[in-house]
Amino acid sequence: MSAIDPEIAGQLASDLPREDFVRILRTFEDDLGRLARLLEEAVAAGDEEGYRRSAHSLAGAAAAVGARRLEQVARIAMDHRNAADPRALALQVRQEAAQALAELSALAEHPPGAS
Template identity: 60%
Template sequence: MSALDPSIAEQLAQDLPPEDFRRIVETFEDDLGRLASELERAGLTGNLDAYRRAAHSLAGAAAAVGAVMLERTARVAMDSRSTLAPAQLVPMIRAQATAALQELAALATRIGEASGDDSTVT
């Protein structure tokens, strides 16, 4: 299964100029790193309020770019009824975030190549 919902990510890529889409991917990458670190730190220290806030922010960021698997897992993390501990969810979230970023970067590259823009997303 893809880390991205193509109906969201590809529509976003098609609706925006390549440089704007690339900027969104770069911003998502920065936000993702920060939020994943906050989530992990809060989970390790047992600060469940901060953990759920970070998961909520992560779910919103993921939804905006169509990273559906990441969004779903972040929503599990923010649910106080969840039986999965942070130690279980954080590695899943990190793996899903990596997969989403790779797919977004590949999409940004394809869109850039199709438009004749030769810059890439890192």
């Protein structure tokens, strides 16, 4: 199973000029990496509000680019009713973010429909 929903990436690729598609993917790469780091830093500092805020931002960014598994883990992390260990969820976020980032990078290098 891919970390990035190919339908969303394909739709973006078909709707946008190639250079805009690549620019957007690079922006998401930066955002996902930064937000995953912020979530980990909040866990390390015991900052529950920062943890949930980072998870919320991460879920939104992941959804926009079709990183479904990352979005799901981030949504679990942002749910205050969830009793899961934040350190374990932060590790899952990092793993899913790494996979999504690798796929975003590959898409930026070889966008769908590029010759």
